[in-house]
Amino acid sequence: MSFGSLLSEYTTKPNIWDEMCLEGEIREHYKVFFETLSQISPAELARKDELAKKLFMSQGITFTVYSDGEGIEKIFPFDIIPRIITAAEWTHIEQGIKQRIKALNIFLRDIYHDQFIIKDGVIPASLIHTCPNFLREMVGVDVPFDIYTHISGIDLIRDSDGSFYVLEDNLRTPSGVSYMLENRSMTYRIFPGLLPKSSVRSVKDYPDLLLKNLLGLSNRQKSEPTVVLLTPGIFNSAYFEHTTLARLMGIELVEGRDLVVDNAKVYMKTTAGLKQVDVIYRRVDDEFIDPLIFNPNSILGVSGLYYAYRKGNVAIVNAPGNGVADDKAVYSFVPQMIKYYLNEEPILKTVPTYAMENQEHFQHVFSNITKMVIKKTNESGGYGMLMGHAVTEKEVSEYRKEVEKNPRHFIAQPIISLSSVPCFINNKIQPRHVDLRPFALNGPQGIEIVPGGLTRVALREGSLVVNSSQGGGSKDTWILG
Amino acid sequence: MLSRVADAVFWMARYMERTDNILRALRTNYIASQDEIQNFDWQIWVEGLGPDGYVSKSSPTYREALHHLLLNKENNTSLLVNVARARENARSVQDYITKEVWQCINDYYHLIRDPYTEQLLLANDPVTAFDNLLRESTLFYGTVDITMNRGEGYSFLNIGKYIERLLRSLDILELKIKELEKGGSEVTQWKYLLYSLSGYEFHTKYYRNVLSTENVIHQVILNMQFPHSALYCLSQANRYFKRLDVISVPEHFKEMEFLLGRAVSNLRYGGHEQKNVEQVKSLVLRTKIEIKELSQKLASLYFGYS
Numbered sequence: 001m002s003f004g005s006l007l008s009e010y011t012t013k014p015n016i017w018d019e020m021c022l023e024g025e026i027r028e029h030y031k032v033f034f035e036t037l038s039q040i041s042p043a044e045l046a047r048k049d050e051l052a053k054k055l056f057m058s059q060g061i062t063f064t065v066y067s068d069g070e071g072i073e074k075i076f077p078f079d080i081i082p083r084i085i086t087a088a089e090w091t092h093i094e095q096g097i098k099q100r101i102k103a104l105n106i107f108l109r110d111i112y113h114d115q116f117i118i119k120d121g122v123i124p125a126s127l128i129h130t131c132p133n134f135l136r137e138m139v140g141v142d143v144p145f146d147i148y149t150h151i152s153g154i155d156l157i158r159d160s161d162g163s164f165y166v167l168e169d170n171l172r173t174p175s176g177v178s179y180m181l182e183n184r185s186m187t188y189r190i191f192p193g194l195l196p197k198s199s200v201r202s203v204k205d206y207p208d209l210l211l212k213n214l215l216g217l218s219n220r221q222k223s224e225p226t227v228v229l230l231t232p233g234i235f236n237s238a239y240f241e242h243t244t245l246a247r248l249m250g251i252e253l254v255e256g257r258d259l260v261v262d263n264a265k266v267y268m269k270t271t272a273g274l275k276q277v278d279v280i281y282r283r284v285d286d287e288f289i290d291p292l293i294f295n296p297n298s299i300l301g302v303s304g305l306y307y308a309y310r311k312g313n314v315a316i317v318n319a320p321g322n323g324v325a326d327d328k329a330v331y332s333f334v335p336q337m338i339k340y341y342l343n344e345e346p347i348l349k350t351v352p353t354y355a356m357e358n359q360e361h362f363q364h365v366f367s368n369i370t371k372m373v374i375k376k377t378n379e380s381g382g383y384g385m386l387m388g389h390a391v392t393e394k395e396v397s398e399y400r401k402e403v404e405k406n407p408r409h410f411i412a413q414p415i416i417s418l419s420s421v422p423c424f425i426n427n428k429i430q431p432r433h434v435d436l437r438p439f440a441l442n443g444p445q446g447i448e449i450v451p452g453g454l455t456r457v458a459l460r461e462g463s464l465v466v467n468s469s470q471g472g473g474s475k476d477t478w479i480l481g
Numbered sequence: 482m483l484s485r486v487a488d489a490v491f492w493m494a495r496y497m498e499r500t501d502n503i504l505r506a507l508r509t510n511y512i513a514s515q516d517e518i519q520n521f522d523w524q525i526w527v528e529g530l531g532p533d534g535y536v537s538k539s540s541p542t543y544r545e546a547l548h549h550l551l552l553n554k555e556n557n558t559s560l561l562v563n564v565a566r567a568r569e570n571a572r573s574v575q576d577y578i579t580k581e582v583w584q585c586i587n588d589y590y591h592l593i594r595d596p597y598t599e600q601l602l603l604a605n606d607p608v609t610a611f612d613n614l615l616r617e618s619t620l621f622y623g624t625v626d627i628t629m630n631r632g633e634g635y636s637f638l639n640i641g642k643y644i645e646r647l648l649r650s651l652d653i654l655e656l657k658i659k660e661l662e663k664g665g666s667e668v669t670q671w672k673y674l675l676y677s678l679s680g681y682e683f684h685t686k687y688y689r690n691v692l693s694t695e696n697v698i699h700q701v702i703l704n705m706q707f708p709h710s711a712l713y714c715l716s717q718a719n720r721y722f723k724r725l726d727v728i729s730v731p732e733h734f735k736e737m738e739f740l741l742g743r744a745v746s747n748l749r750y751g752g753h754e755q756k757n758v759e760q761v762k763s764l765v766l767r768t769k770i771e772i773k774e775l776s777q778k779l780a781s782l783y784f785g786y787s
Contacts, residue, residue: 059580060572060587073591234573246576253576258483269484271633271783272728 006038009428017162017419018431019083029086029480032198036191037081042427048190049080049424055189061182063237077473078183079423080190083434083455084198090451090479093164093438096348097154098447099338101440104169104325106341108148111324112138122340123333130408131330132378133323135286137293141310144217145444148319151210151281153177153454156348156436158419165349165416167435169331171322173283176454176474177206177439178241181248183476184452200478203452206439207248210281213443214249217315218278225278228254228268232284232300242283256284261304266314279315280305286320328377328411329355351416356407365412369396374403374412387464389415418464423457423475433458435466436477451479486577487637488784489570493578494641496567497586500560501618502649503530506677507550508611513673514543522660526550529656532557547602552593560614564593579628582621589617633728637783639721644776647714651765653677654701658758671697678709698761702752711768712748719745725783733782740775747771 012018020030040048056062056075063074085093110117111128112135118125128134153174155167184203188195211227218225231242233255246253258268259277267274282289288298290306308314324330332353335346354361356374365372369388376384386399403410420431438453455477456466466472507526514521523546527537530550541549553559568590575583592598593614601610629635657674661667671692675681680700687706688696704710719741726734748768755761 057591058588059584060575234569239572240575243572243575247580252483252486253574254483255485258485271482271484271487271637271725273730 006042007429009430010422012420012431015160016417016433017158017160019085019158019419019421019434029084033082033084033194036194036197037429045080045424046427052078052080052186052190055186056182059182061240063240076179076468077457077459078186079425079432079457079459079473079475080186081422081424081429082187082476082478083421083436084478084480085436087480089164092347093156093436094449094451096164096166096346097438097440097449099342099344099347100154100166100169100334101149101152101442101447103334103338103341104152104171105147105149105442107337108319108322108325109143109146110341112141112321117337117340120340122336123330127329127333128324131324131327133286133321133327135321135324137306138319138321142312143319144219144312144315147217147442147444148322149325149440149442150213150217150317150319152318152440152442153437154440156438157416159416162419163349165351166334167351167416168328169326169334170437171326172318173285174437174439175238175241175283176437176456178244179474180439180450180452180454180477181206181244183454183474187476198478199481201451201481203450206441206450207245209441209443209448209450210245211249211251213441213445214251214279214281214317216444217317219312219315220276220278222278226252226268226276227279227281228252228259228277230254230256230259230280230282230284230289232256232288236283238283245281251281256298256300256302259302259305261302261308264304264308264311264313266302266305266308277314279317281317286323289316289320323378328353328375329408332411351413354412356403356410356412361412362403362407366396366400371414372412373415374399374410377409377411383469387415415464418458418466421455421457421475423459425459430461432461433464433466434475451481452477482577482633484784486574487634488780489574490577490634491637491641491779491784493567493570493574493586494638495645496563496570497618497621498642498645499649500563500567501615502646502653503550503560503563504611504615504618505679506649506653507547508608508615509673509676511543511547511607511611522663525656525659525663529652529659530558544603547607548599551602552599561593564590577634579624581624581628585617585621585624589614589621592617633725636721636724640718640779643714643718643721644772646709647711647718648769648772650678650701650709650711650714651769655762655765658762661758667694668692675700678707680707680709683707694758695756698755702748702755702761702764712745712752715741715745715748729783737775737778737782740778744768744771744775 010021012021020027026034053075056078057073061075107117117123118128149171151174153170153176155170156164157167158164180203214227215225229242229246229251231239231253233239243253252268254268260267260269260274266277268277284300287294289301290303291298291301292303293306309316332350335350338344338346354365356362356365365374372388374386386395418433418435421434422429423432425432434455434457436453436455438449440447440449455475457473457475458464458466459473460471463471510521510526521543523541523543524537524539527541527546527549528535531537549556549559551560554561556562568586571578571583571586598610598613601607625638653674657670661670668691672681674697675684678701684700700707700710702711705713707713722737722741751764755764
């Protein structure tokens with residue numbers, strides 16, 4: 001197949017897994033799409049790109065940046081070329097994630113109850129008790145159906161041989177699922193007819209599956225339990241996602257000030273008086289949900305909520321305290337958890353992780369710093385990390401001092417190069433690095449994963465940082481059926 | 482529904498209605514200032530539509546006045562600020578209103594902030610800018626009508642809309658009276674008043690004579706066929722309120738029902754004595770006070786969530 005001028009700028013690099021090209025040939029699963037693409041002129045693609053931006057703006061899929069008291073509307077960058085994953089690859093991912101979520105969920109139940117995993121010497125007690133996200137208040141609390149990880153967004157990357165690695169298990173309040181849905185509806189606006197032709201599996205069931213799980217958690221003997229989505233409010237950068245999910249599920253979107261706790265029951269304030277709430281899907285972090293127990297300055301949460309939760313009068317999704325399981329230092333023990341709890345071999349690989357508390361690791365990391373990335377165990381969003389190949393010596397020595405002060409809060413991993421996919425940038429098709437975040441739903445009837453996810457792109461050439469706060473964008477993700 | 486949501490829907494409707502009413506009045510004024518009246522007095526309008534007690538620079542030009550009233554971000558009562566507030570309210574209830582209504586307000590917001598709108602107003606033909614904005618506004622009414630469900634929220638939305646329209650009609654009437662007091666032909670001023678309220682054509686059909694003060698007052702205050710008359714607006718607000726009967730706490734409903742019923746009666750039976758400008762001024766004042774009271778009551782009984 002001739003690439004023509006379309007791919008004149010598409011140069012893949014050695015030691016990087018390109019998802020579209022293999023040794024100058026288009027891979028089988030990209031062929032249908034590429035054929036369509038090669039019939040579209042770059043000028044036409046640029047118009048489609050423009051259309052996508054306009055649609056995002058007019059639908060208000062934006063976040064507001066405030067400067068000089070004036071709000072400026074921004075859209076999250078969207079790349080129009082979909083990323084394609086084969087059915088076989090997806091089956092592997094799906095099995096791997098299900099296994100992982102199952103183990104992590106048992107781990108959370110165990111760590112807040114009997115702690116067998118510590119007693120059996122699989123995980124050191126000190127690792128757990130020095131973890132700032134281990135919530136003492138959750139010890140001994142029974143949660144509905146023993147489910148902690150109702151919604152998780154597992155970040156996957158692909159190494160140079162194409163194999164999938166888990167980079168992070170986001171088990172607290174993972175976001176981005178609305179972009180999975182919106183990016184798909186953008187694709188059928190800009191490439192009409194292409195989705196059915198390519199046999200792409202649908203993602204539209206996500207809200208229904210989530211609602212079914214939320215309804216199932218209610219404790220009251222009632223045909224129509226009240227489920228609400230708790231948002232920090234319109235200034236939160238994920239506010240668009242909160243409204244989208246509430247709308248698609250037909251549940252109330254509430255803020256902390258809409259709720260009140262009376263006699264260990266949670267109520268919302270309506271025009272007709274108080275109405276009891278059974279299930280709260282909260283998008284507010286643990287430390288802000290109840291000022292009486294956690295951060296006393298929080299106005300995002302509800303006083304007394306935690307007490308109502310412990311009494312079993314309201315379900316909170318995800319369960320508080322999940323942070324202990326997606327701590328970056330605890331992450332390296334997930335393969336052991338899978339073996340210990342499930343007696344299975346891990347399906348998905350884990351990136352080798354060096355605990356900086358360990359002197360040998362520490363030395364090893366800093367003598368190979370150009371191949372390493374150092375991360376804070378407790379941060380997300382790409383903040384506070386050091387990419388060893390792209391920094392000066394001075395920055396390294398400053399960071400080293402930081403690490404020495406509090407080694408428990410840092411881990412290091414070898415830099416994984418991340419696979420590349422085609423993107424439409426500056427009117428040309430060029431390769432850029434991506435990761436993949438599928439969303440897993442864990443409910444009373446088991447774990448389900450909608451075939452799709454959020455593909456995040458590092459839009460800068462050569463960059464490996466995909467976080468939206470650091471110059472990343474997103475694209476539609478196709479799982480072929 | 483959530484009290485906070487009811488409150489936001491109510492205010493979203495009020496800001497949208499306010500913007501629409503003021504746009505129509507300003508469009509008429511602009512055309513008037515270009516056509517018949519020499520030295521149109523924009524100061525009255527800049528001060529009258531500004532925040533209470535606002536003092537304008539003397540004799541602003543029409544471009545200055547339009548910029549101040551429509552696009553000035555520093556002016557707390559400019560239409561740009563109104564639309565931004567309508568959008569903030571809509572945004573906070575984005576899951577409750579339909580996607581179509583949200584997109585409509587969002588588009589409106591982007592249009593009024595578009596540099597092209599400013600260029601039209603300040604350097605080109607302002608009427609085109611008015612018409613573009615009014616089209617968005619009309620689109621909003623239509624979208625609400627064909628997409629929103631007729632539940633509680635729809636009632637609060639309409640109560641907000643009609644209370645706001647009532648207050649705007651009274652405001653515009655007051656400003657016209659102020660202009661009249663400064664001199665000028667009565668017939669011309671009344672004509673522009675009716676144009677501002679989209680009621681001139683109706684007047685010629687309904688009253689079939691030269692504009693008289695008595696008839697104009699009757700139309701603006703009492704005429705039940707005129708959608709901008711004070712009595713029509715109040716009756717509509719009352720009608721939408723009555724639909725809340727089934728969901729309300731009974732005592733709350735009774736209290737509001739009484740206040741609204743009394744206000745309708747005061748206007749209907751008090752309005753018939755108004756034959757001249759002096760009498761109508763005091764009626765306007767009384768009505769405004771009454772509306773303020775009942776809005777406060779509504780807020781504390783139905784939106785009192787904090």
